[in-house]
Amino acid sequence: MRCDKRLVVLALVLASMLVLVGCGSEAATDTAEETQASAGDVAALPEVDAVASKTGWALMQEKCTVCHPIATVNEARLSWEEWKTAVGHMLDNGATLTDAEQQAVLEYLRTRDEVFATGPSVFQQECMVCHTTQRVNEAAYDWTGWETAVDHMIANGAQIDQARRAVIVEYLAIRGPQ
Numbered sequence: 001m002r003c004d005k006r007l008v009v010l011a012l013v014l015a016s017m018l019v020l021v022g023c024g025s026e027a028a029t030d031t032a033e034e035t036q037a038s039a040g041d042v043a044a045l046p047e048v049d050a051v052a053s054k055t056g057w058a059l060m061q062e063k064c065t066v067c068h069p070i071a072t073v074n075e076a077r078l079s080w081e082e083w084k085t086a087v088g089h090m091l092d093n094g095a096t097l098t099d100a101e102q103q104a105v106l107e108y109l110r111t112r113d114e115v116f117a118t119g120p121s122v123f124q125q126e127c128m129v130c131h132t133t134q135r136v137n138e139a140a141y142d143w144t145g146w147e148t149a150v151d152h153m154i155a156n157g158a159q160i161d162q163a164r165r166a167v168i169v170e171y172l173a174i175r176g177p178q
């Protein structure tokens with residue numbers, strides 16, 4: 001497995017994080033079965049630029065669907081270097097994006113896979129404190145709708161910092177209806 005070294009480092013970081021997370025947990029009774037999975041990925045929380053990611057994602061629906069379905073982009077698992085090359089390749093193929101639009105698209109793609117990897121556990125850790133996932137699964141919002149909903153939760157007492165807010169909003173927006 002090619003990321004063995006990273007896993008070892010991650011495990012060490014986690015060992016120290018678990019102590020901190022364990023002390024600060026405010027989990028309510030119905031979160032017991034969820035908490036096991038939650039601590040791990042928080043150590044690898046991606047740094048999401050919430051505004052650029054949202055812009056980039058919206059641009060992709062418009063600009064990257066001219067020649068192929070959005071699934072071509074969603075299903076591609078490329079490294080950061082490969083994404084830069086691929087987007088350049090699409091421009092050569094005839095895609096029309098300004099420099100600013102390219103930056104936004106690339107910013108979204110840079111952290112997309114990490115958001116998918118960490119989103120479920122961050123979401124469970126932060127959003128199952130007061131109610132179950134059912135409450136969330138019943139709501140079908142777009143990206144802006146999830147921003148509003150999560151901010152509503154924060155106004156109601158959910159203690160979620162900006163880094164986690166960005167991951168949760170993007171994860172819920174991208175995963176689509178349940």
Ligand code: HEC
Pocket residue numbers: 060063064065066067068072073076078086087089090093094095096097105
């Ligand atoms: C003008 C037409 C066109 C537009 C617009 C376009 N593509 Fe493509 N794309 C292609 C063609 C043709 C292929 C298949 C051949 C190839 O790989 O060049 C492709 C293939 C791909 C692939 C799979 C191949 C690979 O490199 O892994 C990805 C990923 C991709 N496109 C991403 C994008 C993204 C992201 C955008 C928007 C920024 C975009 N495309 C916009 C024409 C386009």
Ligand code: HEC
Pocket residue numbers: 126127128129130131135136139149150152153156157158159160168
């Ligand atoms: C501090 C407690 C608390 C936390 C933490 C919390 N919620 Fe809520 N949530 C509530 C309460 C109370 C309601 C019902 C009252 C309401 O709708 O304002 C609710 C209702 C909801 C609803 C249904 C109403 C709507 O706005 O559509 C959704 C969806 C929702 N929460 C999503 C979330 C998400 C996503 C998270 C994590 C980011 C979260 N909640 C975290 C307290 C919380």
